[in-house]
Every structure is written in structure tokens, then in C-alpha cells.
Amino acid sequence: MPAYDNAAIASALDDFGDLLEIAGEDRYRFLSYHKAAHAVRAWDEDIMSTALAGRLTEIPGIGAKIAATITSLLGSGIFPGMDEVTARVPASVIELIRIPGLGPKKAKALFDELGIASIDGLEQAIAEGRLAGLPGFAEKTVENIVAGIGRYRSLSERILLADALSLAETLVAGLKEVPGVEDAACAGSIRRMKETVGDIDVLVSAEDGPAVMAAVRELPVVTEVIASGETKTSVMTTSGRLADVRVVAPDSWGAALQYFTGSAEHNVHLREIAKSRGLKINEYGLFRVSDGERLVSACEEDIYTALGMPVMPPEVREDAGEIELALEGRVPELVTAGDIRGDLHAHTVATDGRSTLEQNRARAAELGYEYLGCSDHAYDLRMVGGLDLAQLEEQWARIDELNALGDGGPVLLKSIELNIGDDGSVDYPPEVLARFDYCIASLHHGFSQSREQATRRLLVAMENPFVDIIGHPTGRLLGRRDPFDLDMEAVIDKAAETGTIMELNAHPERLDLNDVHLRMARKRGVRVAIDTDAHEAGQFSHIRWGIATARRGWIAPGDVLNAQPLDVMRSWLKRSRPR
Numbered sequence: 001m002p003a004y005d006n007a008a009i010a011s012a013l014d015d016f017g018d019l020l021e022i023a024g025e026d027r028y029r030f031l032s033y034h035k036a037a038h039a040v041r042a043w044d045e046d047i048m049s050t051a052l053a054g055r056l057t058e059i060p061g062i063g064a065k066i067a068a069t070i071t072s073l074l075g076s077g078i079f080p081g082m083d084e085v086t087a088r089v090p091a092s093v094i095e096l097i098r099i100p101g102l103g104p105k106k107a108k109a110l111f112d113e114l115g116i117a118s119i120d121g122l123e124q125a126i127a128e129g130r131l132a133g134l135p136g137f138a139e140k141t142v143e144n145i146v147a148g149i150g151r152y153r154s155l156s157e158r159i160l161l162a163d164a165l166s167l168a169e170t171l172v173a174g175l176k177e178v179p180g181v182e183d184a185a186c187a188g189s190i191r192r193m194k195e196t197v198g199d200i201d202v203l204v205s206a207e208d209g210p211a212v213m214a215a216v217r218e219l220p221v222v223t224e225v226i227a228s229g230e231t232k233t234s235v236m237t238t239s240g241r242l243a244d245v246r247v248v249a250p251d252s253w254g255a256a257l258q259y260f261t262g263s264a265e266h267n268v269h270l271r272e273i274a275k276s277r278g279l280k281i282n283e284y285g286l287f288r289v290s291d292g293e294r295l296v297s298a299c300e301e302d303i304y305t306a307l308g309m310p311v312m313p314p315e316v317r318e319d320a321g322e323i324e325l326a327l328e329g330r331v332p333e334l335v336t337a338g339d340i341r342g343d344l345h346a347h348t349v350a351t352d353g354r355s356t357l358e359q360n361r362a363r364a365a366e367l368g369y370e371y372l373g374c375s376d377h378a379y380d381l382r383m384v385g386g387l388d389l390a391q392l393e394e395q396w397a398r399i400d401e402l403n404a405l406g407d408g409g410p411v412l413l414k415s416i417e418l419n420i421g422d423d424g425s426v427d428y429p430p431e432v433l434a435r436f437d438y439c440i441a442s443l444h445h446g447f448s449q450s451r452e453q454a455t456r457r458l459l460v461a462m463e464n465p466f467v468d469i470i471g472h473p474t475g476r477l478l479g480r481r482d483p484f485d486l487d488m489e490a491v492i493d494k495a496a497e498t499g500t501i502m503e504l505n506a507h508p509e510r511l512d513l514n515d516v517h518l519r520m521a522r523k524r525g526v527r528v529a530i531d532t533d534a535h536e537a538g539q540f541s542h543i544r545w546g547i548a549t550a551r552r553g554w555i556a557p558g559d560v561l562n563a564q565p566l567d568v569m570r571s572w573l574k575r576s577r578p579r
Contacts, residue, residue, distance in 0.1 A: 003220030007163040013037035042538035162508035164197035193548035259283035265319035342371035345531030352384035363537035375415035378427035424460020433466035442471035506546025518553020
């Protein structure tokens, strides 16, 4: 039986939803599959375990029909209804809407009018000039599509950390059950928790390499063996992704784990230090050059200790100054999930969220949060139901009622996600902004604006005394949308000057700010908020990805707004400053 993880099932649901939309199916039907995909990605439990327990309909957004679809896919690899839809529209057409700026309507037009069913076919049609005169495909549109194809090809070579880690953890769990395996772990960029991953690397400690490789070939998650030897096997998985599994002897485990975790730049720097001390380091251990004696190898910590430094968390191993700090004994204390006391960016059904205020609060209580922000969209973003003043009054009244329950649940905070206009202005007048506990302001439009204009918008917004937090600052969507072209040094400097908090948006498609920006912010004393931007209660679990990125940026608990008790958190807000 094939083994599918949450990411694979979610991708299958999304693909089917996209196919239905291209085929012209009812909007409610294709959106139901996208909603289900969101819910599966956010589901904290392994989807296979949930299905075996007959509990799929407990996942928000999963009804009996989609539960049956998931059960079929998990049991046989068959997606019910797929054949009927692909008889009308080839599954390969889904590729087309992965191109930035080319949505389902245009993809359907390309297929219906020109029979184009793939990116390769689209490139050929453009080269032959076949799009000329096709309604909706003016010369500038075609130019944008060509540019979008280039971006898609470069971005699609990597996958989201959330999807890669799910697959890697499935492989690790299966390998740990193999007789003779002493240990197994993720390696490479997954272990360093990079926002996107190119290769999925898993390392195994065992004496009998060939036996482990034979077991790898038979894992339920494996659909095809690409190459296999005595110590390394490359396979295709049910997620449609390649994975490399390598086995090492137990007495080389620590050295191999350090070596294959990387980064390459980090390892080069370590080798230079080792060489300066008459030592040599590789995947087999740390050796004395004079006589070739292996000094340490079985434990990763021992490798670093022998080089005169404490072991560094995998997330910071990018040769970005972490080795120098370690040699001085100053490896920073990094934030953990246990430090987080609340989430300050969450939406509800009042705008474009899929959970109620009560459902969000209940989930926050399960997580042990002390407080939770209700930050729906502001009025100017009407396409997602931005709130007018009357609606705000209604929401505030309900927040007051819930806070008065005295049931020990998290304190609900009155917040909003404002929209930053082209001139840096935000939605409401000062007398309304002053009534919020805090305000988040975000860029939601103008992605093609110049560096100067986009940067200026943020700088002006940060001068507003009621803008406490800048949400998802660069606006990127990993693999789907390029970030705003911003002068991030100027942005970080302005945040330091004005006391504005910068958000690290934990959604796995955003992770914005990135690790480079976070190190810049930390150096300038700018504080951050690690928020999920949850659009349904299950997405509060995305905090995991924000924590990982914060650690990559050397962020400590003392740098994080929502790692503070409520009274301290409030005192950090810009509006709390004496004026």
C-alpha cells in the first residue's frame, strides 16, 4: 500500500481543485477542495493515522465526500473522479496556472483555443507566435507570461520546507523501524530548516548498509528506485519528490551528520580551522594529519568540541558569523516554540478567515497561549470583506464578552491588519486607530512598483504612531510571487528609529522576514513578532515554521514581542511610548 503524508494529500486535493476550476466546474466545488487542502496541511496529526481511526471528518473543512476521496487515495493511490475530469482537461494543464500571472481562465483559454496543455507546449506556441490575436493575450501579457515561465522554472526546482520536512520525517520514521538501524535523521538544508529545499537528504546509522538499502527500496512511501548501491539509494516518493538515503557506520555517525548537514560554506570554514591546527575533518571523523589517527567521529558535539567551540544549532550553520561567535563562547540562546505566549496575527470569518473568533480562541487555549490577537482585514481591502466601523464595533463587543467569561482562556486583543496605500497612508483615521490594542500594517498591492516607491510606502507607514507592527514586510509567496523590491536596510533602520515591530510571518509560503533580514534586525535592536497569519484555527500550528526561521536569524526570546508576558508585550508597542 502506498504511504502518503499530509503534504502529498494536500497537494493532490489542491491539484484536483485547480483542475476543476480550469474545467469550468462550479466555484463551490473547486473551492471545497482547496479548503480541504489548507486544512490537511495545518492538521497536526499524521493523515494516515487519522484515516485509520476513521476520524477524517474531524479535520475542519473535510466532509464525508472528501473524506472518502482521501481514504481512496491513501488506500489505493486512486483519486475518485479524476478520470472523468481529465477526460475533458489533461492533468498537465495544472502546470500552466503555476506560472505567475497566468490563472485558471487564461489556462482554460489556452487549452480550449490552442490545445496547449503544458508549459513546454506554451513555450513552443509563444515561439511560433500562435498567441497573437488570442483574446486576453496582448503583447504585454505574453511578455509577462514569458518572464513568469522563467521565474516558475527557477522557483519550482525547490519545495517548501513544510512539504519537504513532512516527507523526510516519514522516511526517517520508517527507517528507524528497520532491524539493525541504530539511528536515522534528516540532513542537509532540511535539518538547517531552510525556507525551501532542493534535495531531501536522510542519513542512517547501521552496520549492514546493503540490508538498509534493500529496506529503503521497499518503503511504502517509495514509488520508484532511481539508483541504489550499498550505501546510497535515490528514490521517487508518493509526494512526487526525489529523496536520497545514505547509510554510514555507527562509529562515523557524528562526523557524517555534521558533514551532511552543512552548509557547504560552514563546513569549508570548519576545515580551515582544522587545517590551522594540524587536523583534517571529513564525513568519517576528525583526524590528526601527522599520523592519520582519528580523534573523534561518533558524536557530532565531539567534532565541535575538538575544534574549540560548542556545538551550534543546525539552523545557524550558514557561515554567517556563527563560527566566530562559537569560538568566543557566545552562541546565542535561540527562541523555541515553548517561548511563544500568543499569536498576534489571525483572521476570522468576519473577513477572509474560515474560523470564528470563538474557534480561534479555543485553539489558542489548547496551545496554552496567554493572549490572542484578532486582526481581520481593514476596510480598504473590500475584496476580502474589510471591516467598516460598525462591523468593528460589533467585533469589539464580542471580544469584550469573551474576555469577561473568566474561564481562564487567552485574553483576546483588538487588532486589525491595515492596508498601506501608495502614499503610505492606512485605512482608518487616528481616533479609530487609537481604539485598537495594536495595529498591523501590510503591503497588499503594487508589486510592480519601483524600489523607491515601495520602500517609501513602508517608511511613511512606520512614522504613523498607531502602526505598531509591519506585517509580512516583503510580501513574497515562496515559489509563487516575488517580493516587493525594497531597500531593506532603510526599512530596518526606520523600524529601529520609530520602534516599529517587524513581523516574521510564519505561514510556510511566506516566512517573511527571512533569516538575512532577521539578523539585520537583531543587529539594529529591532524587535520581531512571530505570527501565523492564520486564516483558520488549525493554522496556528504554522508557528513551527516561524520559529525555525527565527532561529536561522539568530533570534532570541528577548527579541520576540509575543514571547513576552502580556503586560510586557503591551509596553513594547509603539503606542505605549510616552508622547
